[in-house]
Amino acid sequence: MSPTDWKTIAWNGVRFAVPGDWEPGRIGRRHLLLESEPGPVMEIKWGTVKGRFSRRRQLRELSRRIGRKRSTFQERPLSGEWRTSLSGFEAAGFQWDAENERAMGVLLYCAACRTASLIQFFDWPGTQNIERNAGRVLASFRDHGTDQRVAWALYDIVAFLPDHYTLERHRFEAGRFVLEFKGRRCRLTLFRWAPAEVLLQKQRLFEFAETFAGGAGLEFRMLTIAGHPGVEGRDPAPTGWMACLNTRLGLASFRRLRLWHVAGRNRILGVRLEGRRPIDDPEMCTVSDGYGMDHEKAFPTAAEPG
Amino acid sequence: MGWITKKPSPPQLSRGEALGCIPVKSRHVREQRLESGEVLVFYPVTVRPWMAKLARWLGDRDSPPRTAKLQLDHIGSAVWAMLDGQTPLRRIAAAFAEDHRLERKEAEVAVTQFIRELGRRGLIGLR
Numbered sequence: 001m002s003p004t005d006w007k008t009i010a011w012n013g014v015r016f017a018v019p020g021d022w023e024p025g026r027i028g029r030r031h032l033l034l035e036s037e038p039g040p041v042m043e044i045k046w047g048t049v050k051g052r053f054s055r056r057r058q059l060r061e062l063s064r065r066i067g068r069k070r071s072t073f074q075e076r077p078l079s080g081e082w083r084t085s086l087s088g089f090e091a092a093g094f095q096w097d098a099e100n101e102r103a104m105g106v107l108l109y110c111a112a113c114r115t116a117s118l119i120q121f122f123d124w125p126g127t128q129n130i131e132r133n134a135g136r137v138l139a140s141f142r143d144h145g146t147d148q149r150v151a152w153a154l155y156d157i158v159a160f161l162p163d164h165y166t167l168e169r170h171r172f173e174a175g176r177f178v179l180e181f182k183g184r185r186c187r188l189t190l191f192r193w194a195p196a197e198v199l200l201q202k203q204r205l206f207e208f209a210e211t212f213a214g215g216a217g218l219e220f221r222m223l224t225i226a227g228h229p230g231v232e233g234r235d236p237a238p239t240g241w242m243a244c245l246n247t248r249l250g251l252a253s254f255r256r257l258r259l260w261h262v263a264g265r266n267r268i269l270g271v272r273l274e275g276r277r278p279i280d281d282p283e284m285c286t287v288s289d290g291y292g293m294d295h296e297k298a299f300p301t302a303a304e305p306g
Numbered sequence: 307m308g309w310i311t312k313k314p315s316p317p318q319l320s321r322g323e324a325l326g327c328i329p330v331k332s333r334h335v336r337e338q339r340l341e342s343g344e345v346l347v348f349y350p351v352t353v354r355p356w357m358a359k360l361a362r363w364l365g366d367r368d369s370p371p372r373t374a375k376l377q378l379d380h381i382g383s384a385v386w387a388m389l390d391g392q393t394p395l396r397r398i399a400a401a402f403a404e405d406h407r408l409e410r411k412e413a414e415v416a417v418t419q420f421i422r423e424l425g426r427r428g429l430i431g432l433r
Contacts, residue, residue, distance in 0.1 A: 023411040037322040155409055174416035195406035198380055266407040 006136070008299050009034075010151035010158070012167055014046055014117065015299070017140035019133055024154055029167055039122070041130070046117035046143065053109045053116055055092050062094065062107070062118070071098040082106065085139035094120075104131075106138065113144035149290070151299065152179065156265070157192050158297035160290040186275030186283070189214075190291055193268040196261055205268070206231040209259045213270050218257060226292055230260030234279070250276040258288050265293050325396035325414065327432040329389050329421050335429050337386070345383040347376045349429050376427065381406075385420055389430065395421065 005020035012030055022042065025035035034042040063073040076093040078086065086108060095104040105120030119141070121134040145151065145163075152159040157177060165181040165188055177192040191213055193199055199208060209215040209231055218233030225232075234256045238247050246252040256279035259270040271288045273279045290297075336348040351372045353361070378386055384405065388398045395417060403413030424430045 035321065037320070037325075039320055155412065174412050174419060194408055194412070195381075198406070201380070 007294070008140075008153050010153040010299070012152075013113075013115065013150055014044065014141070014143045015151050015153070016044075016137050016142070018042070018137055024172070027154065027170065027172060042119070042121050042134075042137065044117060044119045046115055049109065049114050049116050053090070053114070055090060055107060055109065058107055058116065058118075059092055059094065066096045071096045076104060078106065079135070081135045082138055085135060086141075088112075104134070108141075108143075110143050115143045117141075117143055152190075153294065153297075153299075156267070156294050157190070157269070158292060158294050158299075159190055159287075160297065161188070161287060165287075185277065186273045186279060188287055189270075189272040189274075190287075191259070191268070191270035191272070193270075195266045196263070196268045197266055199268060200261065205229070205259055205261055206233065208268065209233060209257060209270070213257055213259060213272055214255070215257045215259075215272075218255060223258070223260075225258055225260040225288060226296065228260040228262050230258060233257040247277070252276065254278045256284055258284065262293055265295070267293060269293070321414075324418070325399065326394050328392065328394050329398075329424075329430045329432055330391045331389055331430050332428060339383075340377075343383065344380060345378045345386050347378065347386070347429060348373050349376065349427060350374075352428070374427075376429070381416075382420060385417060 006017045007020055008015055008017050009024070009032070011027070011032055018034060019036075021036050022034045023036075024032055025040060026033035030047055031045045032043070033040055059075060066073045073094065073096045076095045078091060078093045082093065083091070086106065089108040089110050091109075092107045093104070094107065095102070102123040103120045104123070105118065108117045108119065109115070110117075119138065121130050121137075123130050148163050149160045150163050150165070152161065155172065155177070159179075161181065162183070165183045167179065168182050168187075169178075169180040171178045175194055177190075179190040181188040181190075193212070203211070206215075206220040209220070210218070210233075215233045217235070219236055220231045220233040223230045223232045235254050238244055238252060243252065253274060254277065255272065255274045257270065257272045259268060261268055269291060271284070271291055273284060273287065332349065334350050338346045338348070340346055351374045353372065385398065385402060388401060395414075399414040399417040400410070402408070402417050403410050406413070408416070421430065421432075425432065
């Protein structure tokens with residue numbers, strides 16, 4: 001992706017567009033630090049506000065923390081472009097200057113979803129168009145959806161998941177991404193591996209699933225998933241009165257796993273669901289249909305601002 | 307909610323500068339390409355000073371330096387083949403990304419981790 005292309009980043013409720021060469025450097029549950037080649041370019045933190053939101057108090061707190069680092073902090077009126085972009089939010093601008101670094105940012109509060117977000121853009125020597133890019137990033141910023149689904153989009157994967165899935169753990173390692181969620185009735189794990197041609201050189205997809213996706217002991221069948229060759233594995237049906245009793249009592253554990261090979265992108269994608277009850281088809285289809293590569297999943301364009 | 311707890315400090319060596327470094331293989335390293343296409347690297351192992359002293363004390367004065375072996379997998383062998391002492395990390399990562407259709411950042415992380423591991427074992431240096 002070239003720096004002139006823009007891409008969407010979506011993580012735990014928020015989403016926004018960034019230039020193609022801005023990549024996540026640090027990823028937390030409610031924190032992202034984006035970097036380009038010269039260094040960090042943008043940081044965002046967000047959270048749900050309990051009780052009344054006080055912009056003044058948050059800015060005072062921010063000023064105190066930044067001032068501790070021998071920087072000068074000041075509130076900054078929003079430019080006309082920023083004000084228009086952020087019309088759906090209660091917004092306050094700020095900037096700080098230290099010896100050889102500078103940042104400007106905005107504190108946002110959305111009354112609809114009671115989310116407060118702090119976004120700041122770093123101005124390193126070598127970072128270009130920071131103010132112009134910042135305006136476009138802010139114009140694309142959304143902190144809630146309208147369809148009970150939460151979008152997740154980092155690097156080359158995109159997932160639209162029902163909002164009852166909450167992120168528990170995530171790992172983005174070279175060649176292997178794992179996102180673990182806790183849902184109402186089951187736990188969900190999304191996988192992405194690369195490069196597929198190397199990983200599948202000495203083993204077939206179901207063997208790979210058994211070894212690397214926790215699919216040992218599952219019964220596999222071939223399947224086409226989103227137009228890609230794949231496999232689906234599930235635990236054998238319980239037999240015997242003891243197993244049936246355990247299932248009735250919710251003491252048994254059931255897994256269902258789908259892996260598919262996106263040959264055009266040289267990736268393997270996977271979805272694993274685990275629960276105390278057998279995983280039904282709609283549950284599995286909802287998550288596996290909502291998960292894919294970035295070129296396969298389009299973001300809805302008509303989202304409500306704010 | 308906790309806001310910004312600390313500002314990111316300016317990196318000692320920026321990512322751009324780090325990617326501009328050129329990895330160079332050690333002169334003491336020997337390599338052998340296996341039939342499978344994988345590379346087997348032989349490299350001298352430096353003994354800790356107290357171990358060397360102990361060995362001398364025990365009468366082991368003339369034994370040749372110990373050599374260790376490292377077998378690289380297909381991906382590692384492909385990256386190893388690109389270490390010609392002239393190509394900077396950025397170009398190696400870009401070629402690796404293109405060969406395996408990986409994201410640029412992911413390829414950079416994979417290549418730099420691999421290079422760091424080779425450096426830790428003394429197989430390469432950076433200039």
